[in-house]
Amino acid sequence: MALEGKVALVTGAARGIGKALTEILLQNGAKVALLDVDKNAGQEAVSAFDEEFGAGRSVFCCCDVSSEVQFRDAFEKSTQLFGGLDIICNNAGIVNESDWEKAVAVNLNGVIRGTFLALELMKKENGGRGGVIVNIASMAGLGPHAVAPVYTASKHGVVGFSRAIAEASTVLGYGVRINVLCPGFVQTTIFASLEKDEALEKLRNQRGKLLESWGILEPSDVAKIFLRIVLDDSSRNGGVLVITSKGAEYINFPTAADVPAATL
Ligand SMILES: NC(=O)c1ccc[n+]([C@@H]2O[C@H](COP(=O)([O-])OP(=O)(O)OC[C@H]3O[C@@H](n4cnc5c(N)ncnc54)[C@H](O)[C@@H]3O)[C@@H](O)[C@H]2O)c1
Ligand SMILES: CCCCC[C@H](O)CC\C=C/C=C/C=C/[C@@H](O)[C@@H](O)CCCC(=O)O
Numbered sequence: 001m002a003l004e005g006k007v008a009l010v011t012g013a014a015r016g017i018g019k020a021l022t023e024i025l026l027q028n029g030a031k032v033a034l035l036d037v038d039k040n041a042g043q044e045a046v047s048a049f050d051e052e053f054g055a056g057r058s059v060f061c062c063c064d065v066s067s068e069v070q071f072r073d074a075f076e077k078s079t080q081l082f083g084g085l086d087i088i089c090n091n092a093g094i095v096n097e098s099d100w101e102k103a104v105a106v107n108l109n110g111v112i113r114g115t116f117l118a119l120e121l122m123k124k125e126n127g128g129r130g131g132v133i134v135n136i137a138s139m140a141g142l143g144p145h146a147v148a149p150v151y152t153a154s155k156h157g158v159v160g161f162s163r164a165i166a167e168a169s170t171v172l173g174y175g176v177r178i179n180v181l182c183p184g185f186v187q188t189t190i191f192a193s194l195e196k197d198e199a200l201e202k203l204r205n206q207r208g209k210l211l212e213s214w215g216i217l218e219p220s221d222v223a224k225i226f227l228r229i230v231l232d233d234s235s236r237n238g239g240v241l242v243i244t245s246k247g248a249e250y251i252n253f254p255t256a257a258d259v260p261a262a263t264l
Contacts, residue, residue, distance in 0.1 A: 215245030
């Protein structure tokens with residue numbers, strides 16, 4: 001999908017990975033609605049983008065993705081302002097193992113909600129013009145991250161939900177492609193926040209080994225892979241990509257043919 005004249009919506013866009021995804025979309029000609037729960041950071045990001053790319057190319061909507069009312073309202077405002085949406089990136093996420101219901105509400109329910117809102121608008125059976133949805137999971141969506149079991153569960157949920165809805169999109173002819181990105185460690189506030197938690201000392205070694213082997217990405221590294229996926233219409237619908245400092249590749253999941261014959 002060429003980006004000139006296209007409209008995107010990115011959640012958690014005020015900082016970190018979401019801000020980098022927004023920037024690369026703007027650099028390539030799209031207009032972008034930035035959604036974030038942090039009003040000050042969101043407004044600052046749009047002011048900076050106005051200076052760099054010209055006023056009117058981006059807009060900020062203060063929105064908590066765990067609220068159906070706020071999220072729907074942000075979709076409606078963005079659609080009215082820019083005349084439709086072509087690319088949705090459900091990126092907002094947190095690590096909060098103590099308030100774990102909040103973590104699930106943001107990381108998993110927020111992605112499900114954002115995907116349903118996007119499909120309502122984009123799918124061809126509703127008169128929509130199709131499009132691309134990119135959901136941001138994590139390596140913790142593919143294997144256990146012992147320091148953050150609830151985060152792990154929410155990210156596995158993102159991977160499973162996105163793959164299933166992508167299959168539905170193919171079978172039912174929605175005209176919408178859904179992909180998932182699973183970055184390793186990225187230098188952002190989420191990554192820094194866990195460092196401060198003393199209670200996780202015993203699990204630090206395990207995390208340290210993963211860090212050594214995967215390295216630490218910059219948000220712009222994730223943005224480059226994101227751009228490639230959005231632009232490439234031959235990208236597999238339902239494809240899940242891992243991203244580490246060594247590069248990006250599709251994950252091959254087991255299929256029904258891999259299930260061993262039952263021996264009872
Ligand atoms: N940093 C990493 O190591 C890493 C690795 C893999 C995946 N991820 C995922 O990438 C995504 C972005 O994380 P990040 O590293 O940029 O973190 P970040 O903390 O730098 O940015 C997250 C943004 O989301 C916003 N946000 C939080 N809760 C929200 C809510 N309820 N509604 C709307 N916005 C909300 C925050 O205000 C913030 O601007 C997350 O889904 C995260 O799980 C991060
Ligand atoms: C290619 C298959 C990969 C399999 C994955 C491994 O089996 C195990 C994965 C284990 C841990 C993953 C951690 C991922 C962390 C980051 O992506 C980030 O989301 C975590 C943020 C929290 C933190 O700072 O640790």
